[in-house]
Amino acid sequence: MMTKIELYIISGFLGSGKTTLLRNMLMNWQDKKVAILMNELGQFNVDSKILGEDTPMNELLNGCICCDLKSDVEVQLHDIRHRYQPDIIIIEATGVAHPVEIYDACLAPSLTSFIQVQSIITLVDGPRFLNRSRYSITTRQLMEEQIRYAHTVILNKKDQMTAEELISCEEQIRTLNAAAKISMTEYAQVEEEIFVHGGEVNHQVGHVHHGIQSMVYAFTSPVDSHRFVDWLRQLPDSILRIKGYIKFRENPAQVVLFQYSYGIPQYEPEEMQLPLKLVLIGESLDKSKLLDQLDQLQFS
Numbered sequence: 001m002m003t004k005i006e007l008y009i010i011s012g013f014l015g016s017g018k019t020t021l022l023r024n025m026l027m028n029w030q031d032k033k034v035a036i037l038m039n040e041l042g043q044f045n046v047d048s049k050i051l052g053e054d055t056p057m058n059e060l061l062n063g064c065i066c067c068d069l070k071s072d073v074e075v076q077l078h079d080i081r082h083r084y085q086p087d088i089i090i091i092e093a094t095g096v097a098h099p100v101e102i103y104d105a106c107l108a109p110s111l112t113s114f115i116q117v118q119s120i121i122t123l124v125d126g127p128r129f130l131n132r133s134r135y136s137i138t139t140r141q142l143m144e145e146q147i148r149y150a151h152t153v154i155l156n157k158k159d160q161m162t163a164e165e166l167i168s169c170e171e172q173i174r175t176l177n178a179a180a181k182i183s184m185t186e187y188a189q190v191e192e193e194i195f196v197h198g199g200e201v202n203h204q205v206g207h208v209h210h211g212i213q214s215m216v217y218a219f220t221s222p223v224d225s226h227r228f229v230d231w232l233r234q235l236p237d238s239i240l241r242i243k244g245y246i247k248f249r250e251n252p253a254q255v256v257l258f259q260y261s262y263g264i265p266q267y268e269p270e271e272m273q274l275p276l277k278l279v280l281i282g283e284s285l286d287k288s289k290l291l292d293q294l295d296q297l298q299f300s
């Protein structure tokens with residue numbers, strides 16, 4: 001009998017640690033042939049550049065696979081099979097995707113003869129989840145549904161939580177999903193076995209339509225780092241995620257990978273000369289105001 005390709009779906013809210021987990025899974029499975037289906041809301045895929053050119057990968061850009069690109073999943077999975085003949089496929093969803101919709105897309109009749117959906121893994125940004133009351137009701141519902149329909153929940157960023165917060169967060173996750181395996185992690189460091197936890201998924205769900213949007217800003221030159229930090233400090237809670245590449249005037253030759261999630265910025269030097277673009281994701285983005293602010297950073 002033909003061995004089926006194992007398929008894993010990684011879901012979880014914006015900036016919760018999906019790409020970090022994906023990197024760890026690729027390290028754990030170096031002896032296997034793993035291919036990725038990466039989905040991004042915008043046209044510019046920062047994560048594929050983080051993972052490197054050598055990783056077998058197809059991309060679904062500029063939309064969310066659980067909404068407008070759902071039918072493309074089937075096509076992409078056929079393509080991945082023919083192109084790479086992998087043992088394992090990992091789908092990294094956008095941070096606003098509903099996992100059950102992706103799960104459904106992977107159960108298309110033309111796929112079931114060669115694909116076995118193993119597990120839906122949902123990453124949770126612990127501190128952000130505990131403070132989810134600051135977001136709109138649809139965003140909160142989305143965060144909760146990503147947990148409700150997972151086989152495995154990874155409660156991530158425990159380094160940013162007290163012991164009491166961890167307990168409270170775990171209890172809240174458990175209330176939403178009594179059957180899931182829960183693992184508490186720092187930088188999504190997990191043991192491989194936790195993914196063995198699979199099973200049926202309840203399909204009786206209505207799809208939450210979130211009001212989350214994205215935009216891309218392209219820089220043509222380096223910016224002042226102090227003014228950039230001042231700009232970050234005044235951003236409202238509704239800016240949920242920023243990622244991309246930037247240069248600062250203090251060291252204008254150096255490309256920097258910039259990440260911002262739940263108010264926390266991270267900067268990492270990047271060796272390649274990648275396009276200087278930032279992807280901004282948020283609840284009802286005031287795009288013209290953000291464009292103005294970023295133009296001012298760049299041109300003054």
Ligand SMILES: Nc1nc2c(ncn2[C@@H]2O[C@H](COP(=O)(O)OP(=O)(O)OP(=O)(O)O)[C@@H](O)[C@H]2O)c(=O)[nH]1
Nearest residue numbers: 014015016017018019020095156157186187259266
């Ligand atoms: N302090 C801390 N930071 C973390 C942890 N895990 C991930 N991060 C950081 O959080 C940011 C987001 O991580 P990603 O893995 O890119 O998150 P993601 O879910 O793929 O993000 P999107 O694809 O944009 O939704 C990055 O700056 C990571 O380095 C953790 O356990 N602790």
